[in-house]
Amino acid sequence: MGKKKPQGESRNRLLWVSLVLISWMILIIWRLSWLQVVKHEYYAKKAAGLQQDSEMVMGPRGSILDRNNREMAYSVIYDSLYADQNLIKKEEARTKRAIRQTAAQNIASLLGVSEEQLMQDLTGDSGFVWIRRRIDPGMAPAIKKIISEKNLSGLGIKQESQRFYPNDNIGSHVIGYVGSEDKGQAGLELTQDEFLKGRPGEVHFSRGARKTRYNSWEIPALPGNQIRTSIDIGLQYKVEVLLDEVMKRYNAKGAHAIVMDPSSGEILVMANAPTFNPNVRLKTGGEDNRNNKSISTPFDPGSIFKIVTYAAAIEEGLARPDEMINCGNGQISFGPRIIHDTHAYGTISVADAFAKSSNVGAIKLAMRVGKEKFHDYITRFGFGSRMITELPGESKGIVRPLSSWNYDSIGSVAMGQEISVTLLQAVSSVAIIANKGVWVQPHLITQKTSSDGRVLFEARPASRQVVSPETARIMTSMLERVVTTGTGRHAIQLKGYTAAGKTGTPQKVDPITKAYSKSKYMPSFAGFVPATNPKFAIIVMVDEPIGAYYGASVAAPVFNMIAEAALGDFVVPPDEKSFREDLVRLANKYESEIAKEDGAQEKLIAETATKPAPISSPTPQKKTERIETGSDVKVSANLPPSAIPRKQAPPQKTKGAVIVGSGSPDSIAGTIEMPDLRGRGMRAATQFCSELGLKPRLIGSGIVVRQYPAPGTRLRPGEECRLEFQ
């Protein structure tokens, strides 16, 4: 070694170099501390903005179901592809072009459009544009992946909710409809909006520069609650068809009907013609069509209001049905005003005066009650106040306070003038009579359940005694007389059932002169069936028919057909005594004939076989059995077992479907052959299924493109079939 090392100065020089480097180190640590301590918050926020993101997820709006859980309204969440052109424009020219080209090349084929088309959509100048609404659910994830992998800023997928009304027009006034963003705007959709709407959730996630996600956490979206209504969509459909028919037949402005269960207050049908399709509501008629007139537009009830007048007099003990009353030959005068009957009656019984709808009789009874008490009864029947809480836009009707009654008002009100009621109030007054004098609040919603099946609400309608059961019984028999011998005798012809009801032929109030019109009427019929054990309170009203105007001739036949359909659909046992006797007689006759035939056959078998053939024991019969013949539905139920024919007629063809009686020894006993519904419309298919006793599950809208099970498959009544529409 022996090499001389630089001394002194060199040592100092090495120290100087060390000091320089240590200063540099201190500078670094100072700067690092400043970044990581003082500016930490600033950069952490910047990092979060860069690395964290969130996305909204929608919860579907809840369904509205009918009483048999058939969907009347439901929502589907769709993914939609959009482009934010402002965001694309912000990019550098090169990236901008690259984004458009990559998007066009990769996504066009998935959407089934040409690349040029997609390029055009992306090149526009309008900011936010939808490129494709409602992407095929299978395609959305693939598109999402492309967007994130190719870093296509400005393109994105957003969830949208779409409301479907699978039955189109049917029940549309009750269901209502939604506007933009699934917000309820009418009917149950409006009043139950808060309840039905889904709660949106959020997905928060961290992401890398290439939008790869990790560490995600979610506030899950909550589907809306579900509402079950008392509506029977099948019966509603039938009523709507009838109303449409009658409206067209008489060139009427409209036709309206309500069917309710008097004992539970459940509204089974609330129908107005003309109607609208909530799926395409803007294309189907004006705003007037969307108005639920059976609750929103009061009318002067006319003669059906005499039910209240008579019930008041009987309840007060001021009249008996067999009591004779002088109808003054069809005339009564209040000072200068003379009121006429259509027909002049002399002295007749109270029941006859009611059955023949004598105005004079009604006025005389009202005067016996006196205007204070009469007004009281009107209020107790529910006139002048709201009936239902679940629908928007309900009118209270117009019941003038006693203080503003004229000297002749009691006469007018007694026959249903100078008073306005809604159709719902009118049917409710009939229901009170049907339900032994007890008013049960009419309602539509029977149950509300959360998306996970918890029951949140069960209908417990309010009720109150309005008239005594005895008064109700007397009124029922008087209403029956209207149907058997009175104004309704020609129109009401129910085989096997008793009926009770009242006609009304009110004149319309001319909106200009405020006087009763001489040519515009609103014929109506209100009543209930069966009279002995009322299941349905029904009202029908036709607005301004042309050509005929009596309640008996215009409204009563519709009432009759609605009653027939309702009794059939709900398999109500017949209550008419003579009809039951006839049935029993007929059954006994078949019984003996079949017994004779069987005997002959057994003898024959015994001769040909070595062993005696087993004697077929009577197959256990269900108490209720439906036999369908053509489109006409007839019911035999609650009959003694002997009354039911043991052997059935050969299977009958019913519109391509075969119904086989349960008495058949065949293995396909009691099954239905699935018809080919492909190519049929929504309404026809639904109708078909309900006639066959199948529960249709409807997917999409339009015409049937796929069905499960396939045509020809055998199903049991009550089974579900899946129909896909397009």
Place this chain on the structure above:
Amino acid sequence: MATAKSKNLLTTIEGLKWDLWLAVTIIGLLIFGIVMVYSAGAATKSPGRILANQAVWAVLGLAAMLVLRKVDYHLFARPGFVYGFLGICIALLFIVFLGPSLNGAKRWIVIMGYSAQPSELTKIALVIFLAWFLSERAEEGVLGDFWASVAPAIVVLGVLAALILKEPDLGTTLILGLVFVTMLFVAGVPMRHLFGLSPFLLIGAVIMIVKYAWRVERFKVFWDPERDPQGKGYQILQSLIGIGSGGVNGLGFGQSRQKLGFLITPQSDFIFAVIAEEIGLIGSVTLIFGFGFFLWRGYLAGKRAPDMLGELIAVGLTTGIVAQAFFNISVAINLLPAKGITLPFVSAGGSSLFVTLAAAGILLNISSQGIARTGD
């Protein structure tokens, strides 16, 4: 010197004591580096390949370190070796221009899939040349003669720097300049020569920087990275976001978010951003102190070295490694404008790690000889 010269070139010194502090610091930095390379590269397309590459170079580098620790550094101090070494480096720096271009720069020689930067090797070549040349001139007593000592050294530096600048690799050039000035200064070259040199170097630097527009741009972005957050300021801004959001304690090992595609090649030049983000101020200051400790042990080895040759080699190599580390960190925290140089021992990058470990081997040899001499 005479005894050393008489020895066979391959003779190694037996029975040398380890400089344990220095060895532990080197191994610590190396292991830390491999772990952080694994973490930072985990989110890239081929994390396995990056880790394997780093491990292979670490093993090769360690082998070189162990060999060189046993080779007496005086063996390098002969004209044949020094000029041969310089000649090989210059040749390799020419070959670089035949090699592949990456991001507009030609810095690599690719052999069997492995790429190496000759500029890394040049650092050692320059240190050995200067140490030999200056200690010879000192022995002759002509260190004070500008034309005898400073001028020839400048010519050698000029040739090397010009070739590396041409790649272009401004960062390595600056490190070479820094090492050059430090060694001349420590060797005892009169201050007037060095001051005479400084305006010359300053003008050169300004010309270099201004000559290329992108370097001016780099300066603009350096002053305010957020003026072009998606373009030239992108990488530095991402680095600052990572470091700043790491805070005092860091997000936890492996938890860096900026490495998920925000930082470009996070395992290489900007690995410090990932380190500061994951282990926070505490971890990153510990790393800086690690280099500080290395600086002390390196300079201590030089101080204890038996002769001027050993001292100058130790000071040159230590200065090269530590200055490069501080340079790299300064870029990551935006103290200096962005330059592509690695963090020694830590960054992924094969030839850099290999050369650094080889230099550490020479340093360990000098240190061991110093311990043998002083009996410390």
